[in-house]
Amino acid sequence: MRGASSILERGRIAERWRSQRWDSLVANGPAWHDRFPGMEFPRTGPDDFASKEEVADHFVAYAKQINAPIRCGVEVKLGQRNVGRPGFRVETSDGVVEANSIVAATGPFQIPVIPLVVPGDAGMLQIHSSAYRNPEQLPKGAVLVVGAGSSGVQIADDSSALASASTFRWALTIARRGPIAGATSAGGWASSASGTPRPRDPAPNTSRSR
Numbered sequence: 001m002r003g004a005s006s007i008l009e010r011g012r013i014a015e016r017w018r019s020q021r022w023d024s025l026v027a028n029g030p031a032w033h034d035r036f037p038g039m040e041f042p043r044t045g046p047d048d049f050a051s052k053e054e055v056a057d058h059f060v061a062y063a064k065q066i067n068a069p070i071r072c073g074v075e076v077k078l079g080q081r082n083v084g085r086p087g088f089r090v091e092t093s094d095g096v097v098e099a100n101s102i103v104a105a106t107g108p109f110q111i112p113v114i115p116l117v118v119p120g121d122a123g124m125l126q127i128h129s130s131a132y133r134n135p136e137q138l139p140k141g142a143v144l145v146v147g148a149g150s151s152g153v154q155i156a157d158d159s160s161a162l163a164s165a166s167t168f169r170w171a172l173t174i175a176r177r178g179p180i181a182g183a184t185s186a187g188g189w190a191s192s193a194s195g196t197p198r199p200r201d202p203a204p205n206t207s208r209s210r
C-alpha cells in the first residue's frame with residue numbers, strides 16, 4: 001500500500017491504558033485539561049481524574065471523530081529500507097506494507113529494567129511497574145516503591161490504601177530523584193518484603209520526597 005497513511009496498532013486503540021497498567025490507573029491531569037479539543041469525559045467531572053478505561057474510550061471516540069486510519073490487531077514485525085528505490089518494506093502480522101516513511105510511535109520504556117539491587121535469595125518479590133496490577137498480588141509486608149514519576153506515585157498510593165485497611169501490611173514510600181545504579185530513566189520498579197510489621201517499623205503511608 002502506498003499513498004494513504006496508516007496507523008498500525010497490534011492491540012486496540014490506547015492498549016497500554018486499557019490492559020497494560022494497574023487497575024486503579026487514572027490520568028495525571030484533571031478532566032478539564034487532559035481532553036481532546038471539543039470533547040468532554042462523560043463520566044468524570046472537570047476537576048476529577050479520568051480512569052484508564054475512560055481515557056481509552058476518549059481515544060477511541062477521538063479517533064472516530066477525526067476518522068483516523070487505524071488498523072487494530074496488526075503488529076509490525078520488521079521494517080527495512082528498500083534497496084535501489086525509495087521507501088520501506090514493512091512486514092506485519094497482516095502482510096507486507098510499502099511506505100514512503102515510517103514513524104515509530106511504539107511507546108516509551110518498552111523493556112522493563114529491574115536493577116540488581118536486591119539479591120536473588122533475599123526472599124523479596126520484585127516486580128516492574130508494567131507488571132503491577134493491584135496490591136492483592138503482593139505478599140504481606142512492607143512495600144517499597146522506587147521512582148517518583150507518574151507510575152511510582154500512583155502505585156504507592158494504591159498499595160498504601162491496602163496497608164491502611166490491614167494490620168498485616170504497611171507501606172513505606174520513598175520518592176527519590178536521580179538515577180539508581182543500574183537503572184535507566186525507565187527503571188520504575190517495586191519491591192515487596194514478606195513479613196509482618198514490627199513495633200519499631202515506620203508508620204504506614206509514610207511518604208518522603210527529596
Ligand SMILES: Cc1cc2nc3c(=O)[nH]c(=O)nc-3n(C[C@H](O)[C@H](O)[C@H](O)COP(=O)(O)OP(=O)(O)OC[C@H]3O[C@@H](n4cnc5c(N)ncnc54)[C@H](O)[C@@H]3O)c2cc1C
Nearest residue numbers: 008009010011015016027028029034075076106107150151
Ligand atoms: C500514571 C500515568 C499517568 C499519565 N497521565 C497522563 C495524562 O494525564 N495526560 C497525558 O497526556 N499523558 C499521561 N500519561 C502519559 C501517557 O500515558 C503517555 O505519554 C502516552 O501513553 C504515550 O503515548 P504513545 O502513543 O507514545 O505510546 P503508548 O501509549 O505506549 O502507545 C504505543 C502503542 O504502540 C503499540 N505497539 C507497540 N509495538 C508495536 C508493534 N510492533 N506493532 C504495532 N503496534 C505496536 C502498543 O500496543 C501501544 O498501543 C500518563 C502516564 C502514566 C504512567
